[in-house]
Amino acid sequence: MFALSKVLRRTQRLRFGACAAVYSKEIHLGERSFFTLESPSIVYDKCESVPRFYEISSMSKRALSSNAGTKSDEDEDDLEDGFSELESSKSSQETSSSSDDSEDDEVTPKGKLSADEDDADEEEELELDLIETEDGGKTVEKKPSELFTTIVSAPGLSVGSALDKWMEEGNEINRIEVSKAMLQLRKRRMYGRALQMSEWLEANKIYEMNERDYASRLDLLVKTRGLEKGEAYMDKIPKSFKGEVIYRTLLANCVAACNAKRAEVVFNRMKDLGFPLSGFTCDQMLLLYKRVDRKKIADVLLLMEKEDVKPSLLTYKILIDIKGASNDINGMEQIVETMKDEGVEPDFQTQAITARHYSGAGLKEKAEKVLKEMEGRSLEANRRAFKDLLSVYASLGREDEVMRLWKICESKPRFDESLAAIHAFGKLNKVKEAEEIFEKMVKMDRRASSNPYSVLLRVYVDHKLLEKGKDLVKRMAESGCRIEAMTWDALIKLYVEAGEVEKADSLLKKASKQSHTKLMMSSFMYIMDEYSKRGDVHNTEKIFEKMREVGYTSRLRQFQSLIQAYINAKSPVYGMRDRMKADNIFPNKSMAAQLAQADPFKKTAISDILD
Template sequence: MTGGSRVCYATLEISSQRLKGHRDGLKGASNVISHSPLTFGGFQITSHGFPRLFTEIRSFSSQAGTKSSEEEDSNSDDGFSELESSTATEAIQEANKIGESVSEHELSEEDIDSGDVEAPQELELSDTETENSKRKSPRKRVSSALFNAIVAAPALSVGKIMDKWVEGNDVTLAVVSAAMLDLRKRRMYGKALQLSEWLESKKQLTFTEKDYASRTDLIAKVRGLKKAEDYIGMIPKSFRGEVIYRTLLANCVAECDVKKSEQIFNKMKDLELPLTCFACNQLLLLYKRTDKKKIADVLLLMEKENVKPSLFTYKTLIDAKGQINDISGMEQIVETMKAEGIEPDIHIKSILAKYYVSGGLNEKAENVLKEMEGGDIEENRWVCRILLPLYAALGRADEVDRIWHVCGSNPRLDECVAAVEAWGKLHNIEEAEEVFDKMAAKWPTLSSKHYSVLLRVYANHKMLSKGKDLVKRMADSGCRIGPLTWDALVRLYVEAGEVEKADSILHKAAEKSRMRPMINSYLVIMEQYSKRGDVHNTEKIFHRMKQAGYVSRISQYQCLIQAYVTAKAPCYGIADRMKADNVFPNKGLANMLAQVDAFKKNAVSDLLD
């Protein structure tokens, strides 16, 4: 890496508390950021170095709250996947797209062969702007022959399949690229890792930094962050550059591991690697989920190092503002973005519409939706799948019916899924079932993912009997039941008041499958036990989440401590547990801790007992 391309992180370092100064530090941080592309309304730096409007944030945003699973889903899948990836044509560049941007409806649980089955990950994976936001509809691709060969023999290792493959086929960059892209697209990370390992061991291809980055990403997804970090130490030093470490950083952020993410970011600084918008966006994404007060520190760092924000940067900031219902701040960011010559894409508009709806600004929401439609909805057919659930959230059954009419004669799979969800939100179960039946008739081999959409509708309406019948129909159709179905089943039984049954289903599923349940599945059960003051079972679910590899967050501790509060029981050692998990109490959690502490017995209470 040439010295001319090196950007030092001159004055700031991320710590577990905030950004720290090194040479001239943050002495000037009390000034409001101004006269720069990072003058985002509402994100100004105060005298304490924190954004003024984020001091009251009490919990995580999208992936780990104690709110309902339906709300969790809407936050983690709100019309856009927080992936920023280039559509490279070179084979190795294609093969090394870390977390290819994929419509969730193109994935099936039959395809998942790793534990990475949370809601779609919010990773931004390239410094170039995504072309997915620029093209009007996803490009249809034909699966590669090599990928088909791997899928056709699921019991065989990829190494054995490749040994046979080379007997009559060439292993070219294009072949490997297409297969790797298909494997990643379907989240078959284990198979993709085996393919990468075979290629290197057989010296079929000359590995570049991007190939090593791809391997690092796959190891992190399949074997964990520690193994991925160990692998980096084995990569030739000449290839151990910014791409490698940002890949590890992205995976740390995906796990919401604040401490590890900050360590990797600081290591990149110590190695004098270039400070890219990608790395900064990862921190923004992390703090959007965990501690919005730190967002301003990252923006200050970007300003000081002259790092220009990308479209993904604006998406993240707009979403962060929307999550705290700061509509004016959200709109200010949009205006700043436009002033910088960046027009909101369809996904940003869908975010705006979502938060206008949640904020009760229905007229503004409808204006955005009409703008998304464009002059001719039939010409802009691809946007229908985004509009359907948004109009449903507005309660506009007439608009849902109008949009569905555009699709109804020859619907696409993702449009059907969106329509089932929309009619479910509108409590029109018959219409939802009718759309599902049409979908099942047109695509007889639906995956369990598609069944889960209707199953969630039944769960939200406490229709336990219909839910059971649908699960039986899934089994009869040959669907492999996985995390998405488990999540829907858990909610189905929880909504019906059968929490213990939901707990049992989830426990059996986790024991018998290599796939880990979604974090929401644990949270919805844990929340019910907490409300009851059932300390034993709340602790049990808390422990199982850790066993499954989920990082403990403020929301889990809030739920856990609430169980003790409800039970009026002391919670000994909880502060030490939080410290060990690198979780620091916010104002709300501190108040709860004080309540629990008040229940501690003293000598007098012992005598009275």
């Protein structure tokens, strides 16, 4: 039996107290609840089999701690929004963009080419799990279906009309064709069109809906219109179809939205309904707490041990990434060893995570050793590793290795490899080489994909090439590409880096009005941080509220920037602790210092004399 928590205890990075979650009465979606900790000698005798996770309104002195490491508390605080690999869950909403990859390659969002790498493989696994053929088999064909081509060719919001015409022409629509088209739309993150197709299918009663059809619709609704719309749709799903697949789909989307309150309520509801605790739900909670409250990671691990839920490959990836991001290399290595001892072999992505953290810690030899293991005996046989190899070698400054790898795949590069190469050469200050690869991609890409533009734009951002960035965006618009979330993100950062924060703010407003995409959280934070540095409290508060409106619930990082705006403005902060408490945000060491500095009632030497 595995003992991951013991491994973590031995590394003295995540200190686990002997504790367990206290249970309360049954709750329903939308209700508030609380999280406390008690000794297991008290809890286990009076509890049901599967503990519930509750939102934090206060933490006892026995609360689990996560004092990870070799960095100071201030540095550790900065890690909250800087984890390097698995920042988004399987149905990533934060990086929602209509990626237009080639049929042969997986979606490559911004994160795949930066330190905030998305777990696209895990996301694809979830997407496949929502799509079945009539015989129960999963549809994984890569060749575009005619139905998919028809939907993509339809202008704007006219997918329904295009499908009506398709039927009038005598074409048949069955579950197999729908599954093919749905998968291809999802792989390209064309969630709006996928939702239109789903609505049309139900309205026209093409076939009888099953649980996975309802789950797919729920997933698409949340991705395009937010959690509230998704929860409202759940009420309309027939009770007989409201099974585990429905709830885990909602849970994954709550985690993707970083909404701890809703995720915990859904988790508890699944328990109340008698669904067995699974590795999927535990992994989702780990992903959530990795981003919003690392202290509660211990609760999930202890729960998994108690309920004998074996860790999955994703479980290990998350823990390896947490250790690496906390600069606890010894702890990371012990988790890798535990993983191997349990018979779970690291895949390319796990190796890439490890190599990146070695690189970030300055351990070049160890990083290169892992990279050579990824290459194996034949690079051609391990083609899937190319994009990660290019990226990590670039972070190590190994121009020779990047050139060697690119020469191997240059004659017939895959889409994601080309994107990774643009990013890698950008890291190496080889802007000209990055531009040459971009030009080749544009000539070969028959669908006017936005991805090459977005990645090259990111290179221009990193090198503060404002004019080139502006020209690239104009060219992108002229080519017919739709500007998506990651493109807006790069463009907004470009203007912020150039000192034109007002222009960046104007772009943010313009992009926010687009209904087909949800802006990335970082797009707001670039502007918010800049206003904060200037001591512009009004505009910092404005961005703070805008983030809440679009669905990014308050996190420690946002409050840190907001409080710093008041400090820089030399303006007293009233009621900030109450605002944080209302959002279940509790100050860490660095934020406590911020609050003390901005406290309008703090004691000074002069005030003591006057008193």
